[in-house]
Amino acid sequence: MTKPRTRIQQRNSDVILEAALEVFSAHGFRGATLDQIAAVAGLSKPNLLYYFASKEAIHVALLSGLLDTWLDPLRAMDPEGDPVAELLAYVRRKLELSRDYSRESRLFANEMLQGAPRIRAALEGDLRDLVQQKAGVLQAWMDQGRIAHMHPVHLIFSVWALTQHYADFEVQVQAVLGSDGADPYPEAAVYLETLFRRLLTP
């Protein structure tokens, strides 16, 4: 549950979670099968269930490890720093997460779409608390006239929406931007920086 003991346990748990991430993010929870995950992991199906009690247990293990990583950039926003710089850094880090961890983003999006049956508690607990706290920081910055006035929580929503879009709707982005396999992220980074700079500057 907490820390596997032997090296084999550690390695196989990691291999299974990596394979499960690949399959779950591509097909959703219901669409993924244990056989697929086992094949990707290079293990037999009963062997999977030797390490995790059930398909759901694998899914939960993935999700619970995910939310923390996902919120780290928001946590890193420093109330003592320069407001615009802090927010732009947050946007940049979040966009990097979308680029480097797009499977995690899609896994998370899948869970949200289904109504978050497995992490609702975390959303209404840790997530809500962190957002409310950081919204307070944003509000203070606005009251000090250091960034423009707006609804701080919706401001955070817009960072999430704009960055995650490039991971979750990757197919659409690629389809629209053309068949040339050009990486859309550099352009996106430039675009989002100008967007938030114009939005925030008082």
Added chain:
Amino acid sequence: MTKPRTRIQQRNSDVILEAALEVFSAHGFRGATLDQIAAVAGLSKPNLLYYFASKEAIHVALLSGLLDTWLDPLRAMDPEGDPVAELLAYVRRKLELSRDYSRESRLFANEMLQGAPRIRAALEGDLRDLVQQKAGVLQAWMDQGRIAHMHPVHLIFSVWALTQHYADFEVQVQAVLGSDGADPYPEAAVYLETLFRRLLTP
């Protein structure tokens, strides 16, 4: 295929599509079962398959009807109108779609997450063409100095991302904004209007 003939066919087709939308949007294609859809529709499973050849046929029928409706507000953007007003109207209409057709939005998002296996062609065809055309309009407005300069396609992406977020991540929005069942859409409308107004004004 095109138009059902009898009144019974028309009514039952509609009932099935409505039920399928409910179930598919909540559980995804693979997560939905014909029995669930039949139960919601108030019909028997074989009766469903009397009207649609397969589970996939129902899904395709839903999706193909959807993309057009979804793009209507973008199509309605008038090159002859006032640029900022046209774009703000587009944002407002798109946000209304998210509010009034959130199930459709989630159905679409589900399809995107899976890599759009059933509508990739439409994305690379009609959708791409329309976006490129409207991007041209936006570019002209920028060249005339009527709105600020930025990447026009990413500007469209940001409209999609920001509006659809409220439908697709509804649980998260509700969880963060608190348990009071307050409607987040009025606030969202205000926020998005100020965001795009500041972004676009030259």
Added chain:
DNA sequence: TGGTTGTTTGACCGGATGGTCAATTCCGGG
């Protein structure tokens, strides 16, 4: 009313899938 066409369903099928288990193999420590 009778017949023809359109509609509905109970029963069933075959394959997929999550999960179990007894038996076997592997491996590290004494």
Added chain:
DNA sequence: CCCGGAATTGACCATCCGGTCAAACAACCA
């Protein structure tokens, strides 16, 4: 080297699920 626990797996099970089909039923018209 050997033994006990850890790791692995082939075979199997029960259930679910998409889809079929023949038979029953309803609707419409002559």
